[in-house]
Amino acid sequence: MPRIFITLLTAASLGLVGCSPRTPQAQPTVELESPPVAPPAKADVAPKLVVLIIVDQLASWVLDAYLPILPSNSTLRRAYENGAYHSTSFPFATTQTAPGHASLTTGVTPAVHGIIGNAIFDPEHGTLMTVDDRKHAVIGNPRRFVSPTSLQAPTVADVLHQHSGGEARIVGISMKGRSAVLAVGQRPDAAVFYDSKARAMTTSTFYAPNGRLPAWLRAFVEANPVEPLLQVWEPENPTWLEANFGPDAWLGELYPSFPHDPWTTTDPWSAFTFIPESTEYLMAAAFAAVKAEDMGMDDVPDLLVLSISATDVVGHIWGPRSWEYADNLLRTDRAMGRLVRILEARGPVAFVMTADHGIAPMPERVLADGGKAGRIRNPEVTGHAERAADSALGEGDWIAAYVPPLITYTQAGKQRHKELDKALIKAMPMLEGVKAVYNAHAGAKLRASNRAMERLVGASIPKNPSGDLYLVTREGWFDALAENGGTNHGSPWPYDRQIPVLMWGAGIERRTSKKMRSVLHVAATLSRLLDIPPPALAPPEPLPGVMRLHD
Numbered sequence: 001m002p003r004i005f006i007t008l009l010t011a012a013s014l015g016l017v018g019c020s021p022r023t024p025q026a027q028p029t030v031e032l033e034s035p036p037v038a039p040p041a042k043a044d045v046a047p048k049l050v051v052l053i054i055v056d057q058l059a060s061w062v063l064d065a066y067l068p069i070l071p072s073n074s075t076l077r078r079a080y081e082n083g084a085y086h087s088t089s090f091p092f093a094t095t096q097t098a099p100g101h102a103s104l105t106t107g108v109t110p111a112v113h114g115i116i117g118n119a120i121f122d123p124e125h126g127t128l129m130t131v132d133d134r135k136h137a138v139i140g141n142p143r144r145f146v147s148p149t150s151l152q153a154p155t156v157a158d159v160l161h162q163h164s165g166g167e168a169r170i171v172g173i174s175m176k177g178r179s180a181v182l183a184v185g186q187r188p189d190a191a192v193f194y195d196s197k198a199r200a201m202t203t204s205t206f207y208a209p210n211g212r213l214p215a216w217l218r219a220f221v222e223a224n225p226v227e228p229l230l231q232v233w234e235p236e237n238p239t240w241l242e243a244n245f246g247p248d249a250w251l252g253e254l255y256p257s258f259p260h261d262p263w264t265t266t267d268p269w270s271a272f273t274f275i276p277e278s279t280e281y282l283m284a285a286a287f288a289a290v291k292a293e294d295m296g297m298d299d300v301p302d303l304l305v306l307s308i309s310a311t312d313v314v315g316h317i318w319g320p321r322s323w324e325y326a327d328n329l330l331r332t333d334r335a336m337g338r339l340v341r342i343l344e345a346r347g348p349v350a351f352v353m354t355a356d357h358g359i360a361p362m363p364e365r366v367l368a369d370g371g372k373a374g375r376i377r378n379p380e381v382t383g384h385a386e387r388a389a390d391s392a393l394g395e396g397d398w399i400a401a402y403v404p405p406l407i408t409y410t411q412a413g414k415q416r417h418k419e420l421d422k423a424l425i426k427a428m429p430m431l432e433g434v435k436a437v438y439n440a441h442a443g444a445k446l447r448a449s450n451r452a453m454e455r456l457v458g459a460s461i462p463k464n465p466s467g468d469l470y471l472v473t474r475e476g477w478f479d480a481l482a483e484n485g486g487t488n489h490g491s492p493w494p495y496d497r498q499i500p501v502l503m504w505g506a507g508i509e510r511r512t513s514k515k516m517r518s519v520l521h522v523a524a525t526l527s528r529l530l531d532i533p534p535p536a537l538a539p540p541e542p543l544p545g546v547m548r549l550h551d
Contacts, residue, residue: 046549047350047506049296049343050529052305052522053336054104054183056097056176056312057489059358060087060498062320066329069244074330075337076502079353083504084545085512088519090357090499092459093472093492094405098130099460100356101182101307105155107523107538109459111443114152115182117490120466121401121408131178136206138177139213140198146177147206148185152462154535155185156526160303162187163532167300169293173286174307175273177204179356183305189293190214192285194278196269199226201285216292220285229277230268233260236330241323248323252364254485258323274313276331282308283339296347301530306339307356308332319362319487348506350529354522355499357489360478373476376433377483378402381471384431385424389413392423404479404490405460406440406467417468424469433477437469456492501525503545511545 063076070077079085090100092109094117102115110116115130122128129146136147157170172184173192180193181204188207195202200221205211213221235241235258241248249256262271272278286306289295295302310328318324343349363373381402389398398413398420407428413420421439428437438446438457443465446458457470473479478488489496499519507529524534525542531549534540 043507043509043547044549045348045506046531047296047301047348047529048298049290049302049304049347049349050526051343051349051351052105052183052303052526053351053353054101054174054179054305054307055332055353055355056179056307056309057315057320057357057359058311058355058499059320059495060500061495062359063500065321066326070330070333074333075340076333078337079351079502079504080512082510083351083502084508084510084543085503086501086517086543086545087514088354088499088501088517088521088543089494089497091456091518091520093453093456093470093497094460095357095489095491095496096404097176097312097356098178098182101179102151102153102155103520104354104356104522105157105183105185105305105526105535106151106153107156107520107535108153109520111447111459111462112153112537114150114462116460116462116465117403117405118178119403121403121406122466123400123411127401127403129178131181133206136204138195138198138204139202139208139211140200141195141202144177144195144197146181146193146204148181148191149206151182151185153537155183156523156530156532156535157184157188157303157305158186159527159532159535160301160530164300168530169295169302171286171289171293171295171303172305172307173201173282173289175278175282175309176307179307179309180305181206183307184303190217190289192217192289194273194282196267196272199269201281214292216288217285220288224281224284226269226272226281229275229281230262230272231275231277233262233275233324234258235323235327237327238323241326245321245323245326250319250322250362250364252362252485252487253318253322253324254482255317260324274310274317276310276328276335279308279310279328279332279335282306283335287339287342290343290346296343296349303526303530308336315359316481316486316488319365320359321362321365344505350505350507351503352522352525352529353500353502354519358494358496358499359489360476360487360491360493360495362487363476366476371476372474374433375480375488376431376473376477377480380431381407381428381434381479384428388423388427389420391427392419402471403467405471406465407437407469407471408467414468421469428469428471433474435472435474437471440465440467440470453492501543503543507547507549509545509547513544517543 170188174180262268366373443461527534528542
């Protein structure tokens with residue numbers, strides 16, 4: 001079994017190797033209502049509901065590869081061909097889920113909103129998720145904490161709440177806690193996510209101070225238990241998969257071949273997050289929220305932020321050119337399409353679809369194509385840093401941790417940080433796969449640099465960062481999630497920073513643009529559709545294609 005170095009992915013990636021799957025059973029699904037056929041939305045009608053769909057890990061290069069082979073009636077093809085399409089990129093280096101979600105709806109970089117990565121190193125508690133405030137417990141799992149208190153900038157949702165006097169309905173929902181809460185911020189009507197210990201959708205006491213789920217969510221959880229959905233994952237169309245992707249196994253895939261049975265893992269309830277049924281469950285929960293909150297039913301525009309997580313988990317484990325990724329993407333597209341059609345039938349609705357980051361190609365495929373790529377393992381980074389520190393300062397306890405992208409010194413190391421900085425900035429690039437390291441306390445200086453890489457790193461570093469050095473991997477290399485397989489993101493290279501933005505529906509004109517724009521304009525785009533000012537410090541201009549209908 002592969003050794004997992006960084007437990008930020010999910011426990012779903014444990015325990016699949018060498019296990020015989022159970023006999024496949026008829027697979028129950030969480031059903032949405034039968035989608036009615038709605039007429040195409042008129043572009044010159046203001047939306048009453050704005051839906052931001054974040055497809056976790058959907059890089060531009062991945063979408064470009066899939067669009068030609070997706071069914072002609074797929075949701076992604078429909079959005080691309082009939083709506084507005086923009087090529088965008090993140091103007092910072094730390095391409096992880098937490099900073100990506102935060103930037104999409106605040107319109108600012110991590111240097112401003114404060115979220116440098118999915119996790120930080122805390123001297124008292126060790127590695128902590130950036131949404132873990134050690135105070136607001138998850139309902140159903142009192143040992144886990146989730147809140148947006150580390151987010152230092154207002155989101156579109158926060159502005160909408162204030163501008164509407166609390167009349168607008170706002171819901172954020174995802175399988176991941178950080179995705180749900182960082183996208184909607186402080187004052188949504190609900191921020192809902194899945195918890196494997198609760199074995200259901202839930203929220204935290206930040207949003208439910210009385211410790212009780214909202215009535216609609218409690219009813220949904222009772223009516224839709226997860227256990228019947230924990231079924232063997234079989235590919236729907238092996239012939240199509242083999243024709244487009246070759247054999248069902250590649251070096252580098254953690255668990256290469258179908259079928260995949262969550263019950264043969266060490267934790268089926270965590271494994272739920274990588275099977276397609278989790279997205280069906282997510283979509284059904286999203287519609288339950290829409291119905292319960294009467295979203296899109298009055299003249300005050302409402303906001304639904306829906307972040308789809310399974311694409312990220314599957315991409316990490318099998319890579320974006322695998323059978324698993326392709327099969328899951330087809331099913332995700334279909335589930336998304338059902339929800340889209342239902343919402344379109346309810347009234348004027350606008351959709352903005354994008355991603356929180358991209359993904360690196362699987363190294364084994366890059367190597368097979370004659371390129372250079374690889375994985376950097378956490379113990380290699382800390383070991384190399386410790387040896388360099390000992391060489392410069394003498395043997396001692398200098399390095400506390402490496403939690404990507406930051407290397408953190410011990411208290412003794414911090415007292416001699418100038419010497420350590422000099423030694424490690426010189427020594428770390430000698431480790432295979434490391435491009436450079438930068439002083440994490442020099443963010444302002446880096447942002448003012450005339451070098452593009454330094455500006456990207458500087459834009460990633462908030463005031464008072466939790467670590468001391470910012471590590472950048474070489475192109476094609478990434479921080480390993482497992483010893484001998486899988487892929488990752490988090491770098492400043494184009495495959496991680498460049499993501500698509502697709503828009504369609506009410507208030508949106510058809511257009512396609514390959515001009516590279518900053519993804520930070522998504523916040524102003526949502527704001528224009530909602531008829532509110534963009535968040536403070538966000539770029540004020542929406543992406544082209546959004547009509548001005550409220551003047």
